[in-house]
Amino acid sequence: MNMAGIEAPSLRAYVANAAAARFLWDRAAAARFTDLARGTSLNRQTSFGGRLADLAGRAVLVATASQLTTALALIELDGLARRLVILPPDIEADHLGAVMAAAEIDAVVTDAGARPQAAFELPVRVSCAPSIAPLDETPPAAVRTEWVLLTSGTTGVPKMVVHDLAGLTAAIPDRSAADGAAIWGTFYDIRRYGGLQIFLRAMLGGASLVLSSAGEPVADHLARLAQHGVTHLSGTPSHWRRALMNPAIGKIAPRYVRLSGEIADQAILDALRAVFPQAAIGHAYASTEAGVAFAVNDGLAGFPAAFVETIRDGVEMKIVDGSLRVRSPGAASRYVGHGPALTDADGFVDTGDIVERRGDRYYFAGRKGGIINIGGLKVHPEEIEAVINRHPQVRMSLVRPKRSPITGAIVVADVVLKSQGEAGNAGQIEVKDDILKLCRAALPRHKVPAAISFVPSLPVAATGKLARRPG
Amino acid sequence: MSVKLTIMQQMEQVAREHGRILAPLNDDLVLANCGLDSLGFAVLVARLEDTLGIDPFTAAEDAFFPVTLGDFVKVYEHGRH
Numbered sequence: 001m002n003m004a005g006i007e008a009p010s011l012r013a014y015v016a017n018a019a020a021a022r023f024l025w026d027r028a029a030a031a032r033f034t035d036l037a038r039g040t041s042l043n044r045q046t047s048f049g050g051r052l053a054d055l056a057g058r059a060v061l062v063a064t065a066s067q068l069t070t071a072l073a074l075i076e077l078d079g080l081a082r083r084l085v086i087l088p089p090d091i092e093a094d095h096l097g098a099v100m101a102a103a104e105i106d107a108v109v110t111d112a113g114a115r116p117q118a119a120f121e122l123p124v125r126v127s128c129a130p131s132i133a134p135l136d137e138t139p140p141a142a143v144r145t146e147w148v149l150l151t152s153g154t155t156g157v158p159k160m161v162v163h164d165l166a167g168l169t170a171a172i173p174d175r176s177a178a179d180g181a182a183i184w185g186t187f188y189d190i191r192r193y194g195g196l197q198i199f200l201r202a203m204l205g206g207a208s209l210v211l212s213s214a215g216e217p218v219a220d221h222l223a224r225l226a227q228h229g230v231t232h233l234s235g236t237p238s239h240w241r242r243a244l245m246n247p248a249i250g251k252i253a254p255r256y257v258r259l260s261g262e263i264a265d266q267a268i269l270d271a272l273r274a275v276f277p278q279a280a281i282g283h284a285y286a287s288t289e290a291g292v293a294f295a296v297n298d299g300l301a302g303f304p305a306a307f308v309e310t311i312r313d314g315v316e317m318k319i320v321d322g323s324l325r326v327r328s329p330g331a332a333s334r335y336v337g338h339g340p341a342l343t344d345a346d347g348f349v350d351t352g353d354i355v356e357r358r359g360d361r362y363y364f365a366g367r368k369g370g371i372i373n374i375g376g377l378k379v380h381p382e383e384i385e386a387v388i389n390r391h392p393q394v395r396m397s398l399v400r401p402k403r404s405p406i407t408g409a410i411v412v413a414d415v416v417l418k419s420q421g422e423a424g425n426a427g428q429i430e431v432k433d434d435i436l437k438l439c440r441a442a443l444p445r446h447k448v449p450a451a452i453s454f455v456p457s458l459p460v461a462a463t464g465k466l467a468r469r470p471g
Numbered sequence: 472m473s474v475k476l477t478i479m480q481q482m483e484q485v486a487r488e489h490g491r492i493l494a495p496l497n498d499d500l501v502l503a504n505c506g507l508d509s510l511g512f513a514v515l516v517a518r519l520e521d522t523l524g525i526d527p528f529t530a531a532e533d534a535f536f537p538v539t540l541g542d543f544v545k546v547y548e549h550g551r552h
Contacts, residue, residue, distance in 0.1 A: 375509055405528035406513040436488075445489055446510055450517035 008166040010079030010142060011203060012037050018206045025228055026068040027213035027220070031130040036075050046135040047072040048109075051126040052080065056140035058107040059083040061100060063120060065113030067190050067211040069128040071199060073109045076128075078165055081107075083146040085160065088191045089214060090462040091150065093117065098157045102337040103148060148336060149193055151288050160336035161288050168196065170330035171292035171313070172204050182207035185225045185254075187235030187243070188464050189214075193288040194261045198234045207232070219248040226251035236261035236464035237268045241396040244271055245418070253278070258295075260284040262465050263364040263382050266301040267389040273299060289342060290349040291330025293317060301386075302363035322354045323368055354380060370468060372400075374446045375407035381468070384411060384449065387442045391435050393417050398458050398466055399449065413449040416458055428454055475544045477522055482507065485515045498541030505540065525550040 015022075016037035024031045035045045046052055047069070060081040064070045070086070077084045085103045096119045099105075107124035114120075147168060150158040184202040188195030189212060202209040210228045212221060222243060225233065233254040235243070240259060243249050257272050257279045264283035272281050281299055286292040293315050296303045308317045315328040325348035332349075334342050343349050352368040366380025373379075381399035388397040395416045401409040417431065432452050439448040459467040472480075479496050486493040486506055493506040507515065520526040527550035537543040 375513070402517060404513040404516065406509050406516065410510075410513045410517055412517065440488065448488075450514040451521050 008164075010145075011075050011165060011200075012079060014204050015075055022206070023208045024068055024071050024211060025209070025224070026066060026211040027216050027224065028066070029068055029130045031068055031072060031132065033072060033075060033132075035132045036072065045132050046076060047128050047130065047132050048076060048126050049129075049133075050136060052076070052135055053137055053140055054124050055107055055109070055126055056080055057082050057143055058124065059085070059104050060107045060109055061085050061087060061103070061105045061120075062109050062191075063087045063114055063117070064109060064111040064128055065089075065115070066111055066130075067213070068130055069111040070191055071209070071211070072130065072132070073128045074199070075203070077109070078145045078147075079142040080140060081145050082143060083148060085148040086150070086191050086196070088150050088158075088462070089189060091158065095157045099150070099160065103160060149196065149288050149332075159339055161332040161342075162334050162336060163291075163332050167291060167330050167332070169200050169204055170328070171197075171286075171295075171315075172201050181231070183210065183229050183231045184208070185210040185228070185230040185233045187212055187221070187233075187239035188261070189462065192463055193286065194234070194236070194464065197260075197284075197286065197292060198258075201232075218242055218246045222246060222248035222251055230254055232256040232258070234258035234260065236460075237264050238262060238396065238458075238460045238466045239464050240268060240272060241416075242460065244275065245395055245416075249275060255279055257281045258284060260286055261463070263366075263386070264301060265386040265389050267386075267394070269299055269301060285353075286330075287326075287349070287351050287353075289332050290326040290351050291328050291332070293324075293326045293328060293330075293351075300361070302358075302361040305357060305360050305362055308362065316348075318348060319355060319362075320350070322356070322365075324351045324353045324355050325349060326351060356383075372409050372411055374404075374409055374411065377446045379411060379447050381411070384413065384439065384443065384447050387439055388413055388415060388435055388449075391431070391438055393419070393431055394435065396458055396466070398468070400468070402450070410450045411447065412451045412453070414453050414455045414458060416455060474523065474548050478519065478544055478547060481515055481518050481522065485511050485518065489514075496540060498539060498544070500540040501538060502540060502543060503538075519547065523547060523550075 015034060018034050021032050022034045024033050058081055060077055062070055062073050062084055064073055096117060100119055108120045108122050109126050109128050110120060111128050147163045149161045151161060182205060184198055184207045186195055186198040190196050190199040210225050210230055230252055231254055237259050257276055282295045282297040284292060284295040294307055318325050327348045332342060354365040354368055355362040356365045366382035371378045371380060384399040385397045388394055395418045397413055397415045399411050399413045402412045404410045435452055461467040483493060489511050491506045491511060494500055494504060516528060527546045537546055
């Protein structure tokens, strides 16, 4: 076979490494995806019907509705398409045209559940199905594939971030399928960077994967994870807080619990430790642009300062104006089209995440842009949330600015309690006073919330992160 | 509880929390001299919105800045109707 120009194995080649059959499951279906790597070049298996050659060398938009077909399409498209662009489920229809034009899309992969879009009416439109069947054509020669992910910006057309498989998998240590008995699960959607990491971990680590399904109740998802015997489970701290509020959490017993995508404070790490005393619990730091920078496995919030002073697994970090910058083999190479430069002059990606050093550790303090200005004093909502979340009765909290005629803004907090309604009114007032005492002891006075409201739940965005509205 | 009493209690509460000493409260007291700083006032206004259900400052079409405690109380008494 002509492998010219290919330095790294394709995703399909990793899948072919597995000794045993492996599966992808979502709410509705199962797929034995290892079949995709079965057979010789003459009777290869595919989920694309007989349309493999049509997609060869093209810039393909992956516009599948289900994550299961997305996963199958990704396995097949790596090494087949020139470029694959993964469409997140919550993209605004208004942005489709701009995304497709900038990425020079000339083929679309959809599935049975995909909503018809005028923009998808391209000459090459291939449907992907969970049923995997023999392919009656000679597979096209392998090419190097660009992977394009969309950022989850709050406004405007999302930025398109260019990776390749080698970079996307740079932080995945174990490719030997030694962890073959692993069943991965994630609360994420695999069409976002955090979820895609878990998908690739499962693919490279010889594991099966339980996918999330949009709109599925948390209890049903946990029951499915239990049914498949999940051993490795990942999500954002918000995902985990929501899961911990559900009695069905008792059905699962993962050996490895992973958090990423938001700040993992000590309260959520301790809560997970209490529920899963036997599990290894790690929190990872990554961004779509910077890639995975590190994972922390000592059960403590923040990360050791030594991480910044040394090069670890090829990843270098520095702190400029309080903001963490990362240079990494896992970083994206560029944006599609006319984006801003992805890195500084030295090749570091500015993550926009603010860190503060206390003793021999760094702690995440919030987003560069998410600062609340209180009469000229700057406040990161996340650092206040971390203090509130320390209260034993608090499940999660959201600190937000409230307009003030006097100082421009003040901070107020919405708080979800672990056991709602039990305490009654008097109990709630007591908890409120307790939280305020905690804040006053730990924070300067402009960071103490002026008001605390108890709410039944807090909105979590499609990215799995707490939904923050611009103040 | 009357609006005036609520306001005075909240002022005392905020002053306690912020470690400030409040001047004796009466209608003629100039707010600038009452002992609360601007952050204290911002917090007071937010608390009063919680307890009285109104924020006359952001609700008002014209910016309005009361000078004395008596004016301040009046804004809330009017805003309530």
